[in-house]
Amino acid sequence: MSDIRERIAGLNPRQREAVKYIDGPCLVLAGAGSGKTSVITTKIAYLIQECGMSARRIAAVTFTNKAAREMKERVSSMLPGKSGHGLTVSTFHTLGLNIIKSELKTLGLRSGFSLFDPEDARVLLRELMQKDAQVDADQINRVQGQISSWKNDLILPGPALSHAETEDEAFCARVYEHYTRHLRAYNAVDFDDLIMLPATMFERHPEVLAKWRRRIHYMLVDEYQDTNSSQYQLVRMLMAERSTFTVVGDDDQSIYAWRGARPENLVQLGEDFPSLNVIKLEQNYRSTAVILRAANTLIANNPHVYEKTLWSDKGLGESIRIIMTRNEEAEAERVATEILTARIKQSAKWKDFAVLYRGNFQARLLELKLQHYQIPYKLSGGTSFFSRNEIKDAMAYLRLLINPADDNAFLRIVNVPRREIGPTTLEKLANYASERRVSLFAACSELGLSHVLGEKAVERLGRFNHFLEAIRKRMDQGDAIAAIRQMFQEMDYEAWLVQNASAPAIAEKRMANVWTLVDQLEQSMHRGTEEGDEASEETDDVEAAISRLVLRDILDQQAQEDDTDKVQLLTLHASKGLEFPHVYVMGLEEELLPHRNSIEANTIEEERRLAYVGITRARQSLTLTLTKQRKVYGEMMDCTPSRFLDELPEEDLQWFGRPDKENPEQKHERGKEALAGLRSLLG
DNA sequence: AGGGCTAGGCTTTTT
DNA sequence: GCCTAGCCCT
Numbered sequence: 001m002s003d004i005r006e007r008i009a010g011l012n013p014r015q016r017e018a019v020k021y022i023d024g025p026c027l028v029l030a031g032a033g034s035g036k037t038s039v040i041t042t043k044i045a046y047l048i049q050e051c052g053m054s055a056r057r058i059a060a061v062t063f064t065n066k067a068a069r070e071m072k073e074r075v076s077s078m079l080p081g082k083s084g085h086g087l088t089v090s091t092f093h094t095l096g097l098n099i100i101k102s103e104l105k106t107l108g109l110r111s112g113f114s115l116f117d118p119e120d121a122r123v124l125l126r127e128l129m130q131k132d133a134q135v136d137a138d139q140i141n142r143v144q145g146q147i148s149s150w151k152n153d154l155i156l157p158g159p160a161l162s163h164a165e166t167e168d169e170a171f172c173a174r175v176y177e178h179y180t181r182h183l184r185a186y187n188a189v190d191f192d193d194l195i196m197l198p199a200t201m202f203e204r205h206p207e208v209l210a211k212w213r214r215r216i217h218y219m220l221v222d223e224y225q226d227t228n229s230s231q232y233q234l235v236r237m238l239m240a241e242r243s244t245f246t247v248v249g250d251d252d253q254s255i256y257a258w259r260g261a262r263p264e265n266l267v268q269l270g271e272d273f274p275s276l277n278v279i280k281l282e283q284n285y286r287s288t289a290v291i292l293r294a295a296n297t298l299i300a301n302n303p304h305v306y307e308k309t310l311w312s313d314k315g316l317g318e319s320i321r322i323i324m325t326r327n328e329e330a331e332a333e334r335v336a337t338e339i340l341t342a343r344i345k346q347s348a349k350w351k352d353f354a355v356l357y358r359g360n361f362q363a364r365l366l367e368l369k370l371q372h373y374q375i376p377y378k379l380s381g382g383t384s385f386f387s388r389n390e391i392k393d394a395m396a397y398l399r400l401l402i403n404p405a406d407d408n409a410f411l412r413i414v415n416v417p418r419r420e421i422g423p424t425t426l427e428k429l430a431n432y433a434s435e436r437r438v439s440l441f442a443a444c445s446e447l448g449l450s451h452v453l454g455e456k457a458v459e460r461l462g463r464f465n466h467f468l469e470a471i472r473k474r475m476d477q478g479d480a481i482a483a484i485r486q487m488f489q490e491m492d493y494e495a496w497l498v499q500n501a502s503a504p505a506i507a508e509k510r511m512a513n514v515w516t517l518v519d520q521l522e523q524s525m526h527r528g529t530e531e532g533d534e535a536s537e538e539t540d541d542v543e544a545a546i547s548r549l550v551l552r553d554i555l556d557q558q559a560q561e562d563d564t565d566k567v568q569l570l571t572l573h574a575s576k577g578l579e580f581p582h583v584y585v586m587g588l589e590e591e592l593l594p595h596r597n598s599i600e601a602n603t604i605e606e607e608r609r610l611a612y613v614g615i616t617r618a619r620q621s622l623t624l625t626l627t628k629q630r631k632v633y634g635e636m637m638d639c640t641p642s643r644f645l646d647e648l649p650e651e652d653l654q655w656f657g658r659p660d661k662e663n664p665e666q667k668h669e670r671g672k673e674a675l676a677g678l679r680s681l682l683g
Numbered sequence: 684a685g686g687g688c689t690a691g692g693c694t695t696t697t698t
Numbered sequence: 699g700c701c702t703a704g705c706c707c708t
Contacts, residue, residue, distance in 0.1 A: 064697065093698045117698085137703065138692080191698050226697095259696065359694050381696090551698055573695050595694055610695085633693070634699025 004049045004078060007042055011035075018246070018279045019043045022051060022218075025239075025273040027266065028248040031310045032295070032616035033286030033579065036248050040220055041071060043246060044087070045078040047218060056086035057217035061095055061235075063226055065553045067577070068094075071222070088216075092231050093551055096194035099201075099212065101544070106205055107197055112402040112543050114188040114409065115550040118144070119387070121179075121190045124408055128178045146172040147179060151192035152228045152260040154199055156180075186439075187405040191551075195230040202237045209237060217244060224249030228260035236272060243273055251306070252299050255573055255610050257603070267305050284310045284616075286579050288317025290652045291622050295615045298647045302605045310616075321623045322588070322645065324657040328365060328630045335584050335625060336369035339567060342582060342621075350376055354568040354580035356614045358593045362586055363569050370567065378566040380574045386552065390497060390510040394517050397487065398546050401472055405439040414440075417496030419464055425457045441465065467491070480542045481522045488514060520554045521545050572610045575617050583618035585611070588626040590640040604643075611644045628659075 008019055018028045018039045030036035044060060047053045060075075062068045072089040088095065097115070104111060116124070125147075126140050146169070150160050157180050161173035183189060189197065202209040219239055221227065224247040227235070239245045247269065254263035262268075270276050284292055292310045323338075325331040339353050346352075355366060360381055370377045385391060393416055396409040403409075415421045426440075432452050433443035443449065444465035449458050467490070474483035488494075494511045501507035524545040548554065568580065572593075587593055594607035615622060630639050645653075 091698065096698095194698075255695080256697085258694085361693085553698085571695065592694095597694065631699080 004042070004045050007078065008046065011038070011042065012283055014279055014281050014283070015039050015042075018281070019046050021246075021277055021279070022047065022244065025243045025269070025276045026246040027224075027269055027276055027278045028246060028281060029266075029278060029306055029308055030248050030250055030281045031284060031308055032250065032253060032613070033284040034281035034310070035285055036222075036250075036281065037071065037074070039281070040222055040246070040248055041074040041078065044075045044089075044220065048079060048083055048087075053218060054086070055084050057215070058220070059088040059090075059095065059216045059218070060220040060222070061090065061092050062222045063091060065091060065094075065551070067222060091551070091553070092227075092234070093191060093194045094548075094553060096198050096234070097547055097551070099198040100189065100194065103198075103201060103208060106201055106208055108184070109189070110187050110403075110405075112187070114186060114399045114403045114406040115194075115547050116183070116188050116190045116408070117386070117550055118191065119392070120408055123412075124182060125175065125179060128175055128182065143172050143175050147176045148192050149260060150176060151196045152230050154196055154230050154233060156200070185405070186407055187403050188408075192230075195228075195234060199230050199233045199237065202234075212238060213241060217242060219245040221245070221247040222249075225251050225254035225263045225266060226256050226261045227265050228262055229265075232262065232265045232268065243275065251304070252302070252308075252609055253576060253613055255576065255606060255613060257606055278306065280306065280308050282308050282310055284312045286619050287312060287616065288314050288620060290317045290320060291615060291618050293652055294320055294622070294648045295612055297649050298608065298615065298644060299612045301647050302608055318621050319654040320648065320652055321621075322653055322655050322658070323623060323625045324641070324655070324659075325625065325627045326629065327636075328362075328587075328627050331586060331625050331627045332365040332369045335366060335586065335623075336373050336375060338584070338623065339375060339582075340373055346582075348581060350565045350567050352581040353584070354570060354575065354578070354582070354617065355584045355586060356570055356572050356575050356617065357586045358572055358595060358610070360571060366569065366586070376564075376566040377569055378564075380568070380570045385513070388510070388513060390514055391517055393493075394488070394514045395546075395550065398484070398521070398549070400441060401468065401475065401484075401487075402543050402546060404441040407433075407440045410440045414464060417491060417493060419460055421457070421460050421464070425453060425461070428452050428457075429461065441468070445469075475542065481518065481525070484518055484521070485515075488518070517549070521549060524548050524554060572614045576613050579617055579619055581618075581620045582623075583614070583621070584623045584625065585614045586625050587630075588624045588642040588645055589630070590642055591632075592630075592639075593642055593644065608644060608647075611642075 008016055011019065012035075015035055015038065018026065019042050022043075028036065028039060030039070040060065044058060047058060048055050060068075060071060062071060068089050068091055072087070075087065075089065076084045090098075100107060100109070100113075104113075122140060122144055125144055129140060129143065150156075150173075155163075157173060157177035160176055161170060164170035164173050183193075202212070216238055219235060221235060226249070235245065235247075249266060251263045251266050254261060257263070270278070287295075289312055292312055296309050323331075323334055325334050335355055339350075339355075342348065343350065343353070355363075357363060357366075363379060367377070367379065386395075393413055396412040399406050399409040400413065411426070414426070429440060429443055429449070432446075432449060433440050436443065436446070436448070438446070444461040449461065453461075468487075471483050471487045474486070493514065494507065497507040497510045498504060501510065521542075525541045568578075570578070572585070585593075588611075591599070593611060594604050598604060598607045624645070626641055626645075627639055629636055631637070
């Protein structure tokens with residue numbers, strides 16, 4: 001807990017200015033590795049410690065839970081005692097969720113509302129579209145994407161329909177309208193609503209906005225280049241009067257345009273706030289001069305509103321190596337053996353190496369080679385915990401418990417485990433429910449059901465309803481978590497898993513996943529209670545905790561695993577924000593990086609930024625690889641070296657395996673050399 | 684209720 | 699060329 005003044009004294013002049021400028025709007029253009037997180041965390045501590053601002057009046061916003069968690073930790077380590085109490089450090093979505101939770105009435109929601117993840121939303125969309133036309137798998141995705149981008153632009157269904165230019169768009173808008181109505185009926189919101197609802201509410205209810213402006217006096221936004229339109233509107237509305245905020249970002253690292261990020265928001269800010277103080281952080285504390293020179297010359301090919309050039313005092317460092325191989329197998333092989341030898345030569349650890357690539361498929365071959373050489377590695381990505389079926393089932397139970405109007409959750413689990421409630425019964429139930437305008441779950445216990453359904457069916461539905469109602473009662477009365485555990489036991493969910501699994505061991509694993517989920521729910525509840533965000537009763541805590549679960553805001557169990565000594569395999573996207581002593585970027589070829597679709601869509605600039613992000617991850621050494629041939633969709637294709645290679649400073653590059661007319665033997669010799677070196681090292 | 688077949692698609696992905 | 703989602707068939 002070092003003194004805040006000391007900490008500020010340790011910053012460079014630009015960083016110090018960024019921390020101490022608090023009287024107006026502030027944009028910090030933070031180049032890669034320029035210590036932006038330090039600036040944000042120190043600034044929060046400075047506001048509290050030196051400027052006497054209450055932590056409760058400060059909100060810092062990030063894009064990922066991980067970043068929010070880390071930032072919170074760093075800030076609280078700088079602050080003495082409880083002075084950080086009440087500080088908000090959260091994702092945009094969690095901030096939106098909290099706003100929604102305190103404005104339920106204005107928004108026309110009831111407490112315990114469900115949060116639909118994109119998969120839930122997709123299921124609902126499919127159902128809605130099936131009525132209209134025949135469903136095309138791809139069509140659902142397109143509609144979902146269109147709705148999402150409308151929501152990102154704060155466009156409601158009405159205007160979406162009236163402004164539709166094509167029949168296709170009009171169709172989407174009609175589905176959007178249905179979708180919105182159904183979400184309302186289910187007392188549910190989706191991820192995009194977490195931003196859109198607060199933003200549109202603030203527009204329509206100035207008195208509510210005024211209240212929130214009194215609550216939040218200073219805002220800090222990390223990764224500002226990743227904000228979309230609705231997020232920007234939210235920040236703008238909250239901060240409009242006071243103009244006290246700091247946003248930190250790097251337009252050169254904007255790589256999420258495809259999911260709605262608007263790097264133009266950086267420019268927009270200057271127009272909306274003419275007094276904006278723009279501070280550039282250009283000193284890089286991460287990489288060698290050679291690496292930065294490559295990064296600078298590459299990105300200079302993109303147009304810039306604010307020019308910036310990274311520099312470091314770390315010395316030139318090694319040349320950048322470019323390795324060209326015969327095919328993708330040789331490429332993977334080469335990367336594996338390079339890491340093997342480099343580790344010994346540099347007496348480095350496995351975790352000092354990262355291999356970056358454009359697409360996840362590129363990792364497959366590499367994995368094989370790494371396994372062959374017994375190199376330990378950690379692969380980022382893969383199937384998420386939350387897309388597992390048992391987790392989706394468990395989540396549906398939780399959702400239905402706190403929100404009986406959630407018909408989607410009901411349909412998912414009413415017959416899981418088997419309760420002999422089939423499609424015919426459900427259809428009749430649905431008709432009855434929609435006539436009486438009640439939820440499916442509520443309809444289950446209505447007496448009138450016996451007019452439309454057989455005795456047995458009525459009995460089964462009633463039993464299901466009573467079962468869950470009993471659990472709900474237990475949750476209200478006492479230990480909610482205990483009641484939830486009991487629920488899974490009483491319905492013998494494990495038996496159902498065993499029945500459905502190919503091996504008992506698999507079922508066991510799945511059941512363990514469910515218990516992990518419940519454990520995390522429990523932990524999340526305790527965390528929420530300790531922080532005492534708002535006065536809340538027990539059930540309110542469960543609701544909040546379940547929402548946090550859906551938002552993936554759970555403790556990272558892989559945290560310890562991250563520290564282990566393994567080579568990191570990541571997509572270029574996933575590498576943003578990280579750094580490694582030795583970085584390999586694979587597949588520097590036209591059609592791959594830049595990606596084929598981006599060439600066609602003419603979004604080369606974003607691909608260039610992607611390459612820029614990859615390059616700037618490296619501290620000490622950088623190796624780029626490419627191949628002459630590669631299998632594309634099963635067909636062997638000749639590859640062209642990426643245009644980005646031509647945009648790097650020739651004098652800093654060291655080529656291996658480049659076909660060279662003057663010296664055709666070169667590649668052969670180099671290859672042999674490398675192999676001989678490897679052999680001698682391996683003994 | 685589950686498995687097998689076929690067609691289409693094939694970058695990146697957080698909340 | 700391979701994978702996966704969704705459909706159909708038993």
